[in-house]
Amino acid sequence: MRLTKEGLLRINFRELPDNRTRLKCNFRCSYCLQIAGNVREYSFGEEQFAMTKCVWDMLSRVEDAIMVRINFNGEIFADGWATRCAFYIDRIPNVRICEFITNNSIDPKTYLDEIVPSKTTFNCSFHPEFVSIERFIENTLTLKGAGCDVFVNVCAIPQLVNKLPDMKETFDKHGIPFKLQGFLTLGGSYMGKKYPEQYTLAERRILKKTFYTKDEYSYFVRLRRTKGLDCYAGVDTINVFLDGSVKRCFTQDIGSVEGLVSGKVKLGEEPYPCHEKNCPCYAHFIGLKKFRKKYILSSRFVDNYEKTAGENGLKG
Ligand code: SF4
Numbered sequence: 001m002r003l004t005k006e007g008l009l010r011i012n013f014r015e016l017p018d019n020r021t022r023l024k025c026n027f028r029c030s031y032c033l034q035i036a037g038n039v040r041e042y043s044f045g046e047e048q049f050a051m052t053k054c055v056w057d058m059l060s061r062v063e064d065a066i067m068v069r070i071n072f073n074g075e076i077f078a079d080g081w082a083t084r085c086a087f088y089i090d091r092i093p094n095v096r097i098c099e100f101i102t103n104n105s106i107d108p109k110t111y112l113d114e115i116v117p118s119k120t121t122f123n124c125s126f127h128p129e130f131v132s133i134e135r136f137i138e139n140t141l142t143l144k145g146a147g148c149d150v151f152v153n154v155c156a157i158p159q160l161v162n163k164l165p166d167m168k169e170t171f172d173k174h175g176i177p178f179k180l181q182g183f184l185t186l187g188g189s190y191m192g193k194k195y196p197e198q199y200t201l202a203e204r205r206i207l208k209k210t211f212y213t214k215d216e217y218s219y220f221v222r223l224r225r226t227k228g229l230d231c232y233a234g235v236d237t238i239n240v241f242l243d244g245s246v247k248r249c250f251t252q253d254i255g256s257v258e259g260l261v262s263g264k265v266k267l268g269e270e271p272y273p274c275h276e277k278n279c280p281c282y283a284h285f286i287g288l289k290k291f292r293k294k295y296i297l298s299s300r301f302v303d304n305y306e307k308t309a310g311e312n313g314l315k316g
């Protein structure tokens with residue numbers, strides 16, 4: 001059974017559809033959306049591992065190659081259950097790429113023996129409230145040295161904005177790709193302000209220069225609308241949850257993994273209009289058809305992309 005036309009499916013694998021109920025993290029960042037949502041900290045165990053296994057044993061039978069991003073709440077390497085699930089998925093033969101999101105605070109030497117470096121990639125979030133840049137870079141270089149592809153992302157919280165140009169230069173110096181992540185307070189507030197609406201003009205000038213492309217700035221600082229734009233989410237990119245449910249992206253139910261692998265549920269054949277006013281994730285927006293033409297979709301990370309040759313990304 002093949003689920004996509006091109007034979008390549010991109011998956012964000014998440015906990016439960018109510019994605020904000022649980023957190024297991026060794027940090028307590030002041031801007032953490034999960035903490036702001038009053039999640040509870042508790043462990044998952046055998047029952048939830050069995051759920052992961054059930055979902056991925058079904059997906060291991062499809063003909064498509066799979067690129068998966070393990071997208072659990074909190075820190076994967078500080079959560080025994082999450083680590084065990086990720087290692088299980090990493091070893092599945094039709095999983096071409098297994099991308100781990102991590103705060104990269106835990107020494108990679110403690111887990112490198114468990115992964116397949118040629119297909120495991122690391123999307124490392126730098127949270128300077130809890131880890132020094134020196135320690136973070138040391139861990140990132142250990143991952144690179146082991147043969148894993150790595151990139152670093154930093155959330156554009158207001159107190160960091162002035163420091164971003166120097167920070168980018170430091171990562172550049174070490175040959176570590178750096179991406180800025182839009183900061184959205186999503187109906188809430190941070191230190192009494194709403195973001196991105198309340199960035200100052202000076203902050204906006206820095207952000208405009210630091211985002212990887214002008215398009216990212218435009219969608220995540222100026223909040224350009226995505227509603228109605230054709231998107232590949234639900235075509236070759238889906239969100240799969242621990243209970244087997246499948247959504248287009250953060251929202252819009254598609255069905256279940258069981259339905260997909262049995263052929264009762266079909267993914268879209270062509271990109272179709274976005275249903276959200278604004279895409280809530282700086283990475284998901286690469287599903288938009290217009291960006292698939294403009295940039296090169298990464299073959300090493302689920303939602304990442306590269307600028308095309310001759311495209312400086314600043315014309316959008
Ligand atoms: S590392 Fe991520 S999940 Fe953990 S507290 Fe910070 S923002 Fe939240």
Ligand code: SF4
Nearest residue numbers: 231233249274279284
């Ligand atoms: S643009 Fe974002 S929100 Fe809209 S359908 Fe695509 S992934 Fe979903």
